[in-house]
Amino acid sequence: MHNDVVVIGAGQAGLAAAYGLRRAGADFVVLDAEDGPGGAWQHRWPSLRLDRAHRIAPLPGLPLPDADPAAPASEVVAAYFADHERRFDLPVRRPVAVRAVHRTDDGFVLATSAGEWTARGLVNATGTWTRPFWPAYPGRELFRGRQLHAADYRGAEEFRGRHVVVVGGGTSAVQQLIEISEVTSTTWVTRREPVWRTDGFDEDAGRAAVALVDQRVRAGLPPGSVVGVTGLVETEAVLAARARGVLDRMPVFDRLDADGVAWDADHRHVRADVVLWATGFRPALEHLAPLRLRAPGGGITMDGTRVVAEPRLHLVGYGPSASTIGASRAGPSAARELLRTLRGDLAA
Structure with a gap:
């Protein structure tokens, strides 16, 4: 099978790029590993309400639906993506x-x-959801309780009556920590002190965050942590949780043992029944390994969404376009630039 352009992935980034290719009249196909529409959103935990979901951005050409704020974000966004595909x-x-x-x-x-599929150009939009990151810590194999990643979290109720240690300083970590704390006891640990934004996250802050990530990928470095650039927003739920003492953060422990987690310097120990690793994700790029794109710095050297070492390949949803807003904006422009490259008139 052959198409001029293959888009890999049908999440936010893939659909945004596909929209641009459709408007340009290109010969293309979108290959998606999922069973249905929705990208990573279809896997979000059921208790995540639409009004509590982090930065849902519209796809190009189609406004977000007017939906019940209390509805599960996974259902609303998956239906919205399906509508975009049909429209x-x-x-x-x-x-x-x-x-x-x-x-x-x-x-x-x-x-x-x-x-087998052949193509003249590629847009890779595989995101990160399929690559949850599990950090290596001494004693993980000794812990007798349950360990799970934030990607596998389905709701707080199953943890009732257990003490849960939540590891991670990102938005999902905070959201899941707050939910769990409403039904049972928790301990929150992070590698660094969280930075809270009391002024929201406006366009100027967004541009500054994108510029920092863009600087890294242009130098061939891994994109780094988004939260490390943007900080965490103080929502009403955050303020309420702080008042309850839920967000009294501790530094990450040195090791796990059979019954919990331990800090060696001050001989401190916290008993735990569950350790929830809300430790983020890594870009799902294993299928691109045969192209040997990695730079000496460990990342892929980028110019916008274009891979410098392979101009017929664009990565949308990677680096500065990793946010939902960034992917929606970058997808159509990546499609246009790739088609110019394939026509041989990139300088036009």
């Missing part, structure tokens, strides 16, 4: 997992779960 007649094939990408003289060959 613009986007050629999404699923479930099709891309396992490896290799160069050819005139483009790429993709090994997929549905057979």
Whole structure:
């Protein structure tokens, strides 16, 4: 099978790029490994309400739906993505997992779960959801309680009556910590002191955060932590949790043991029944490994969404376009730039 352009992934970034390709009249297909529409949103925990979800941004060409604020974000956003696919007649094939990408003289060959695909250009939009990050800590194998990643969190009720240690300083960590604290006791630990934003997150702050991430990827470095750049927003739920003492953060422990977590310097120990690793995700780029794109700094050297070492490949939803707003803006422009490259008139 062949298309001029293959988009890998049908989340926010993939649909934004597909929209741009559709408007340009391109020959393209979107290969999505999921069983249904919604990207990573369809896997968000059921108790995450629409009005508490972090930065839902509209897809290009279609406003966000007027939905019940108390509705599960996973259901509303998945339905919205499905509507976007239908409205613009986007050629999404699923479930099709891309396992490896290799160069050819005139483009790429993709090994997929549905057979071999060839393309002249690629937009990679695989996000991070399929690569939850589990940090290495001494004693993890000794802990007799339950360990799970934030990606596997489904709701607080299952932890009732247990003491839960939540590890991580990101938005999901805070949201899940607050939910769990409403039904049981918790301890919150982070690698560094959280930085709270009392003024919200306006466009100027957004541009400054994007500029810092862009600087890293242009230098061939990994994008780094988004929260490390943006900080955490003080919502009403955060203020209420702080008043209850839930956000009295502790530094990350030195090790786990059979019954909990321990800090060696002051001989402190916290008993735990559950450790929730809300420790983020890494870009899902394993299928691009045969292209050997990694720079000496450990990242992929980028110019906007274009891979410097391979101008026929754009990464949307990576680096400065990793946010939902960034992906929606970057997708159509990546599509236009890629098509110019394939026409051989990038300088035009």
